Amino acid sequence: MIEPITVDFLRHGEARGGQYYRGITDDPLTERGWRQMYSQCGEGQWDAVICSPLRRCRSFASAWCEQQQLELLVEPAWMEIDFGDWEGQTAEQIGLHSPDALQAFYLDPVKYPPPNAETYPNFAERVRNGWEGLLADRAGQKLLVVTHAGVIRALFAHVFDMPATHSFRIEVPHGCLTRFTCFDDGNGRFVQLNFHKPG
Template identity: 30%
Template sequence: MPTIWLLLRHGKTDNPEQRCYGWRDVPLHPDGQAQMQQCAAKLQAVRLAAIATSDLVRARDSARYFALPRSLDVQVFAALREIDFGQIEGLTFRDVEEHYPVTAREWVAAPAAVRFPGGECFADVRARVIPWARNWLRDWEQQTTLLVIHSGTMRALLQWMTGCEPHATLMVKIGYGDILRCTQEHLDAPWQLEAMPYGATAFTSVALE
């Protein structure tokens, strides 16, 4: 049997100004709750062995829509948090340009390399996510599991699975409620990646180089 990971980005949060929310614990917007209801209905026939999520409320609350109908516990891991934006948490990009101009320029020029002041860079996210991923793979090999997480966490997992350059993961659009299906036929086989954006009804192949 193959190992299948379903990576789901949590539902929409209340963030019309596009503020930087990484470790800031913001709740789901009502629209995000509706998104998760629809995603749960779309995956209702999928048999899941386990569900993991970050400890941030927007991910935990999203995961419950999938756990409750299956009577599964949601396994919560701080290692699966979004990137820590540090001192720019809660700021808009315009705020960052005004108060942290060097960071703003680096973010535009090399988004996969920028380190946020007082926070993390993409390599830091990988450093905490990859050991977790290896343990999860060991525990749930040849089973289907759901990871309800964040776009930054998903990109770290994609980079680990494929060995691509970090910036290549930025080419994959990951919106609220989007699902990536990652399949490994056996332990040493390459991962096969497929995406089903929110609102779609089928998976399509994803290639990362």
């Protein structure tokens, strides 16, 4: 059996600006956000750290790698979905202009994406490609990926073959740490969820 790969996904901590649709909007972390991420990482040891290029992920990952003397790999595949015209808007603001838009999106993100947004199929494919690239030539390693809630949900949908709408039922709070272990016995890949721990 090929040695298993352990992959930890850390959602970024609280970001400045409050609660709104923050996809590619590049807000920095709050002090609380930094604490949430450090608290989850604790004494964790990883062979490699990979992160989204957005500041709320990259700033912590860079600081962590400097402390641990690790090289940081910045990978666009792990960016959050681009919400298009919803970027920077709260649910209430979106509802004022388009009362049924949010409900339609969560019921069918493929058919009813936000205006001018990255399409959900393209987003999901990007995450799948990132996942496959992550697992290549990494046997026996323990990896940390610093990323976003939407990415982690899309990964759940891919790994466990669930509809995208079902993945929206998974809460991924700020600083949440999720671990998958991947086994390959030569007959195919088996992925196990080890834990999904809120910050």
